Every structure is written in C-alpha cells, then in structure tokens.
Amino acid sequence: MSAGGSAAETRPAGDATPSPETTAEPVVGADPDLGTRRGRGPARRLLTQNGLLVILLVWVVFLAVATDGFLTRTNVLLVLRQSSTIGVVAIGATLIILLGEIDLSAGAMVSVAGVLSARALLSAGVDVGVAAVVGLLVGALAGLVNGLLVTALRINSFMATLGMMSVLGGVAFLLTGGQTLFGDELRPLAFLSNGYIAGIPFPVILMFLCYIAAWVLLNRTGYGARVYAVGNNPRASFLAGIRVDVVKAGTFTLAGLLAGLGGLMQVSRLNAASGGLGTDLLFPVITAVVLGGVSLTGGRGRIQDVLVASIFLATITNGLILLGVDGYTQQVVSGAILIAALALDRWRRA
Amino acid sequence: MSGRWVLGGGRRAIVLAGLLAGAVALGGCSTDAPGGAATSSSAATTTSSSASGPASSSAASPTTASGTAGATSAAPPTGTAGSSSQSTSGGASSAGTGGSGQLSGKTGSVDDLTLTADQVAAVKAKGGDVTVGILAPLSSEYLANVVDGAKQEAAALGLKTSVVDYQFDAAKGVAGIENLVSQGVKYMVVVLTDPPAMIGAVKAAEAQGVTVVQFAGDQVAKEAGGYSVAINDKDLGTSAGEAAAAIAKGRGAVQIAILDYPSQPNVVIRADAMVAAIKAGAPEAKIVARVTGGTQDAGLTASESLLQKYPDLGGVVSVNDAGGYGAVQAFEGAQKTGANAFVVGCDAESKARSLIAQGGIFKASVDTQPGLTGKAAVEAIGKLIAGGSVAQYTTVPVKTVTS
Numbered sequence: 001m002s003a004g005g006s007a008a009e010t011r012p013a014g015d016a017t018p019s020p021e022t023t024a025e026p027v028v029g030a031d032p033d034l035g036t037r038r039g040r041g042p043a044r045r046l047l048t049q050n051g052l053l054v055i056l057l058v059w060v061v062f063l064a065v066a067t068d069g070f071l072t073r074t075n076v077l078l079v080l081r082q083s084s085t086i087g088v089v090a091i092g093a094t095l096i097i098l099l100g101e102i103d104l105s106a107g108a109m110v111s112v113a114g115v116l117s118a119r120a121l122l123s124a125g126v127d128v129g130v131a132a133v134v135g136l137l138v139g140a141l142a143g144l145v146n147g148l149l150v151t152a153l154r155i156n157s158f159m160a161t162l163g164m165m166s167v168l169g170g171v172a173f174l175l176t177g178g179q180t181l182f183g184d185e186l187r188p189l190a191f192l193s194n195g196y197i198a199g200i201p202f203p204v205i206l207m208f209l210c211y212i213a214a215w216v217l218l219n220r221t222g223y224g225a226r227v228y229a230v231g232n233n234p235r236a237s238f239l240a241g242i243r244v245d246v247v248k249a250g251t252f253t254l255a256g257l258l259a260g261l262g263g264l265m266q267v268s269r270l271n272a273a274s275g276g277l278g279t280d281l282l283f284p285v286i287t288a289v290v291l292g293g294v295s296l297t298g299g300r301g302r303i304q305d306v307l308v309a310s311i312f313l314a315t316i317t318n319g320l321i322l323l324g325v326d327g328y329t330q331q332v333v334s335g336a337i338l339i340a341a342l343a344l345d346r347w348r349r350a
Numbered sequence: 351m352s353g354r355w356v357l358g359g360g361r362r363a364i365v366l367a368g369l370l371a372g373a374v375a376l377g378g379c380s381t382d383a384p385g386g387a388a389t390s391s392s393a394a395t396t397t398s399s400s401a402s403g404p405a406s407s408s409a410a411s412p413t414t415a416s417g418t419a420g421a422t423s424a425a426p427p428t429g430t431a432g433s434s435s436q437s438t439s440g441g442a443s444s445a446g447t448g449g450s451g452q453l454s455g456k457t458g459s460v461d462d463l464t465l466t467a468d469q470v471a472a473v474k475a476k477g478g479d480v481t482v483g484i485l486a487p488l489s490s491e492y493l494a495n496v497v498d499g500a501k502q503e504a505a506a507l508g509l510k511t512s513v514v515d516y517q518f519d520a521a522k523g524v525a526g527i528e529n530l531v532s533q534g535v536k537y538m539v540v541v542l543t544d545p546p547a548m549i550g551a552v553k554a555a556e557a558q559g560v561t562v563v564q565f566a567g568d569q570v571a572k573e574a575g576g577y578s579v580a581i582n583d584k585d586l587g588t589s590a591g592e593a594a595a596a597i598a599k600g601r602g603a604v605q606i607a608i609l610d611y612p613s614q615p616n617v618v619i620r621a622d623a624m625v626a627a628i629k630a631g632a633p634e635a636k637i638v639a640r641v642t643g644g645t646q647d648a649g650l651t652a653s654e655s656l657l658q659k660y661p662d663l664g665g666v667v668s669v670n671d672a673g674g675y676g677a678v679q680a681f682e683g684a685q686k687t688g689a690n691a692f693v694v695g696c697d698a699e700s701k702a703r704s705l706i707a708q709g710g711i712f713k714a715s716v717d718t719q720p721g722l723t724g725k726a727a728v729e730a731i732g733k734l735i736a737g738g739s740v741a742q743y744t745t746v747p748v749k750t751v752t753s
Binding site for chain 2: 067068069070072074075078173177179180182194266269270271272274276317321322324326327328330331
C-alpha cells in the first residue's frame with residue numbers, strides 16, 4: 001500500500017485536518033491482524049481471522065439442533081433476505097467508519113430516498129426505472145451534503161450527520177404528511193426485495209454482489225488503500241499525497257447512494273413508504289459494523305466480517321422466534337447474544 | 351487542493367448558502383404534503399393560526415408513520431380514563447384555575463363535553479382573546495390527526511391556537527410548555543410522551559394559572575389535578591381481541607400469534623386485554639406466540655419467522671395496524687388467503703380500512719378516534735371557558751371496523 005510508510009509517521013502538531021483518535025501505527029489495510037498472528041497454528045489462525053464466522057456457525061449449529069425449522073432451505077433464504085437491507089446500508093456505514101468518521105443519518109437517508117421514490121411512483125406516475133434513479137440520486141445527494149459538511153465546512157461528522165438525520169427525517173415526514181404511502185403503483189418495485197433468480201431471493205443476490213464490489217473496491221483498488229490510509233492517519237495520508245477531503249466526500253456520497261438503494265429495497269419489501277421507513281435501521285446497521293470488528297477509530301476492519309455480522313443479526317430474531325422465546329425475553333436474550341458475540345470476538349483477538 | 355479545504359473561503363460561503371437554500375427548498379416540499387398536519391422538521395416549532403383560518407385536513411386515520419410512534423408513544427402510557435387507577439387520583443383543587451369552569455366529577459364521556467348553544471356563544475364572545483396552546487409531537491399519523499381534531503374544534507369555537515411540535519423530545523416539550531406560558535396562554539392541550547420528565551412543567555404551568563387538558567394519557571389528571579381525555583387501552587385491546595375471537599370461533603383450533611410492543615407499558619395492557627378476550631371468546635383457539643412487532647418491518651420479519659415455526663398459523667392480532675400490515679405480507683408470502691388466515695390490528699388507519707374493504711387477510715381494526723380525541727379536549731376547554739363543568743377523566747370510545 002503506497003501510503004503505508006507515510007502513515008507510520010508521527011502526526012505533526014497543529015494539524016487542522018479532522019483526525020480520528022488513532023495513534024500512529026502501520027497501515028495494514030484490510031487485514032487488521034497482520035503482524036500479530038505469525039507463528040500461530042492454522043486452527044488458531046482460522047479463529048483469529050474469522051472469529052465472528054466461527055461464532056455464527058456455533059450459533060447456527062445450536063439453532064439447527066434446538067429447533068425443527070432453522071436449517072431448512074426456506075428459512076436460511078428467509079434469514080438472508082431479512083438481512084439484505086441492513087447488509088447493504090451497512091456497507092456504506094463501514095466505509096465511513098473506516099475513515100474514522102460516522103454517519104448517523106443513514107436511516108433518515110433510507111427514509112427520504114424511499115419516500116421520494118414511492119411518491120414518484122404514486123403521485124408522478126413515473127416509470128419504475130426513473131423512480132429507482134430518483135431514490136439512488138437522493139441518497140447520493142444527501143451523502144454528498146454530509147461529505148461537504150464534514151470536509152468543506154469542517155463540521156464533526158457526528159454532529160453534521162446528527163443534524164442531517166433530523167433534517168432528512170423531518171423531510172421524510174413532511175413528504176408523507178405522517179401518513180403511510182401505499183398503492184399498486186409500488187408493485188413494479190417488488191422484484192427488488194421479493195423477486196427470485198434461480199430460486200435465490202434477488203435481494204440476497206444483490207447484497208452479495210454489493211459486498212463483492214465493496215471487497216474489490218477496498219482490497220484491489222487505490223481508493224480502498226486510501227480509505228484505510230485516511231482512517232489510520234489523515235495527516236500522514238495528506239502528506240503522502242492523498243486528497244483526504246475528496247476521499248471523504250466521495251465516500252459519504254457512496255454511502256448515501258447505498259442508503260438510497262436501501263430505501264428502494266425497504267419500499268419494495270414493505271410495498272409501502274412512511275416517514276419512519278428507515279428510522280429503525282440505524283441501530284442495527286451500526287451494530288453490524290461494530291460487531292463486524294470495524295474499529296470506530298478508523299482504519300481497521302474487513303467488509304466481509306460486516307456481511308457475516310449482518311446475517312448474524314438476522315439470525316437472532318429468527319432463531320429466538322423458532323426457539324419459542326417470547327417478546328419480553330427476546331429483548332434480554334438478543335442483547336445478551338450481542339454482548340457475548342462481541343466479548344468472544346475481542347477475546348479471540350487478544 | 352489546499353490540503354485542508356476542498357473549497358476556498360468564498361466558495362465555502364457559497365456552499366453554506368447553498369445548503370441553507372436547499373434546506374429551505376426541502377422544507378418547502380411540505381406545502382404539498384398530504385394531511386398538512388406536520389409543521390416542522392428539525393426543531394421544536396411553534397405555528398399559530400387565527401380562529402378564522404382554515405383548519406388542517408380532516409384525515410381521520412390514525413397512527414404510525416413510524417409504525418410504533420402513533421400507537422405507542424401517542425397512546426396513553428398507562429391505564430387511562432376509566433381504568434381502576436383513577437380511583438386513586440389526587441385532588442383536583444388546582445384544576446381549572448385559568449378558567450371559570452369546574453370539575454363535574456371523576457369520570458365522564460365525550461358526549462358530556464358537547465357544548466350547549468349558550469356555551470358556544472359564550473366561548474365565541476371571548477374566543478378572539480383566548481389562545482389554546484397545543485403541544486404534541488406531530489411525526490406520527492395518530493398524533494397529527496389528534497392535533498387536527500383539536501385545531502378544527504378550536505376554529506369552530508372561534509379560539510386561536512398555537513401549536514408546538516416537540517418531536518418526542520421531552521426537553522423540547524418542557525421548553526414548549528414554558529414558552530406557551532410565557533406567551534400568556536391560559537389553556538393548553540398536551541400529549542406527554544415522557545410523563546415523568548414533563549409533568550413538572552405542567553405543574554409549573556398550572557401554578558401560573560394555566561388549565562391543562564391532556565389527551566392520550568392521564569398523568570395530568572392523576573398527578574397534577576388537570577384533565578384527561580383519552581381512550582382506554584384495555585378497551586382497545588379487548589375490542590381487537592373480541593374481533594379476533596369472532597373470526598377464530600368459526601375456524602376451530604386455529605393458531606394465533608400476538609404482535610406486541612413490550613417496551614411500552616400501555617401497549618402491554620392492550621396486548622394483555624387481547625389475549626384475555628381471545629381466550630374468553632374463542633377458547634378452542636390456541637395462542638402460540640407473543641412476539642415484538644410495532645412496525646411493518648418488525649411485523650413482517652416476526653411473522654415470516656413465526657410461519658417457519660408454525661406453518662399452520664391462522665391468525666395474527668397486532669397492537670397496531672403497522673405490525674398487522676407486515677403480518678399480511680408474511681401470510682401472502684406463505685400463499686395464505688383470507689380463507690385460512692386473518693389479521694386484526696388497532697388504529698384503523700386509512701390503509702387498514704382499505705385492506706379490510708378489500709376483504710382479504712386483514713379482517714378488522716379498532717378505531718382509536720384521534721380526531722374525536724382532539725375535538726373532545728378542546729370542547730373541554732370550551733366548557734371551562736363558558737363556565738361549565740368537566741369531568742376529570744373523559745373516556746374516548748373505541749370502534750371496531752370490520753367492513
């Protein structure tokens with residue numbers, strides 16, 4: 001990675017570039033454990049590198065034994081389908097967190113993009129393709145605004161996106177007047193979340209395609225190297241010739257685009273749109289990123305682990321219902337499972 | 351690139367101006383929004399209208415733009431008017447200090463609040479000088495419709511209104527109450543989404559001579575000596591449960607699941623009442639699960655998983671309509687029809703009414719009458735202004751919708 005050497009330099013004092021609370025350390029790109037695992041056996045290496053996957057597999061085996069219907073083809077595809085929207089939006093959140101920034105407006109972007117697409121179909125009667133482009137562009141535009149707030153106006157991303165969360169969430173409610181938008185005109189979007197190709201739900205295929213693209217982007221392109229470099233040390237990255245602000249603004253825009261796609265998927269899944277369409281997505285999206293081991297201080301984390309985490313989250317609700325756990329206990333158990341997974345993940349890294 | 355700034359100082363100012371202009375433009379979209387009830391997006395906002403101004407749209411369907419918001423935060427957080435808890439309510443000596451009316455007893459019905467012609471004339475005579483403060487979050491269909499009902503009644507009585515949208519933020523709600531008091535408002539109708547955090551501000555307002563009527567809750571009547579106009583969650587749950595039992599009765603040992611929302615105590619009361627009514631009305635039916643719903647997405651996700659565990663699941667009863675929509679989708683995904691699956695919801699949103707009218711899986715919903723709730727709250731104020739008497743607790747009836 002071209003920025004690796006520079007990133008290890010000590011950050012000069014008086015740096016005006018917003019920098020995450022990282023200490024100067026080698027940029028290791030997509031592999032956070034490089035340099036700490038040499039000499040370990042293959043089993044330990046497997047656990048160290050893919051701990052979350054191992055935890056997911058243990059949970060899956062438990063559910064397969066303890067329930068009748070978990071490990072059926074139908075249910076597995078159902079869980080994957082249920083994880084798809086969160087999974088796609090989590091890609092954008094991962095990219096931003098890798099930069100050492102945060103985006104709290106992801107759920108609100110999903111809402112606005114979804115609502116505007118739905119209104120385009122219901123009120124304007126546009127073609128489904130146009131509505132899809134509207135959703136994607138609205139998401140990208142909102143992401144770009146986030147990016148400009150963070151880079152051009154130097155507003156801390158937590159505060160900038162917190163403000164945008166309120167603005168976009170409010171706009172979504174204004175656009176719906178507090179009502180739920182629905183109608184047969186939304187049917188053309190149905191394939192996005194309810195269609196099948198060769199027996200596989202299309203949203204699952206879409207999610208995996210997005211993750212493959214994200215993996216390639218992060219691991220096989222200069223852009224990915226820059227994202228990790230900026231996340232590790234923006235000052236050093238700048239000195240190495242990386243256009244830090246451009247990388248950040250571009251990444252926020254890309255995350256917005258993915259949130260727009262999430263909005264379309266959510267409208268398609270529910271065949272309806274409301275002001276709160278994406279409100280409940282923010283917490284699971286951030287949870288998926290953190291559970292996936294992406295460092296909130298930036299520069300460390302693997303996109304494939306976020307995919308595993310997104311699927312893991314979906315298995316919790318599904319698994320607990322199949323286990324017959326009631327609503328009250330579900331809250332307790334799902335929280336406990338998350339904490340246990342995080343604890344095991346940290347333990348295996350130690 | 352400068353290394354620090356993508357844009358220079360001048361262009362930075364242009365970007366800032368552009369962003370502000372964009373925000374204004376986005377806000378302008380609200381003029382086209384249906385319903386017309388939402389008044390603000392980013393901060394606690396006050397809008398005033400004169401008594402002669404047109405009231406907002408009369409959309410009467412309640413609930414849940416955000417699914418749970420309407421049905422949970424909007425609905426009374428604890429047992430409300432008509433519940434046994436009222437018997438322990440405190441004295442009402444401080445109530446009505448801003449008006450010349452008085453308490454007529456502990457409980458009453460919305461019919462009791464209907465103003466006589468003389469009372470209407472008396473209110474209209476004073477109306478131009480009286481502003482009713484309306485404090486509520488507007489980002490849910492249910493509350494937007496409650497506020498619409500209140501504004502329409504105020505307009506009918508010739509009262510001015512000042513609406514504060516506090517967006518489910520208790521701190522903004524407290525500030526909103528304080529601001530209304532400082533404006534000189536003597537009558538207020540409020541929704542308290544966080545009663546412990548907001549009741550202090552209500553008491554302080556009452557100490558300033560303000561009369562407070564709470565809709566969708568009873569803490570103001572119970573703890574602050576004011577008035578309550580609300581549905582009873584037990585009535586709501588019982589009605590939904592009875593509707594479900596009536597359907598289940600003809601279907602034998604049908605498996606039924608409850609979509610609950612455990613984090614809201616008032617909704618749990620609703621769900622408990624559903625279970626009791628189903629057991630009483632259709633003893634042969636089997637309630638196989640009680641899981642979290644509340645939003646369409648959560649209702650869909652939960653119902654899809656329930657159908658994996660219980661492929662013969664024949665009914666879902668939801669604490670709100672939004673969760674029910676998800677259940678309908680899950681049933682449809684499992685190739686079920688109205689002949690072998692049913693859904694009953696609460697709120698009777700416009701979408702629910704539409705689905706019920708289509709005669710499919712969504713069979714019934716219970717109307718929480720938000721418009722009537724808002725209307726009754728302002729009628730109570732009208733009565734007090736006219737020197738009439740008002741019960742401390744007024745129960746808003748619920749109505750089952752099956753066609």
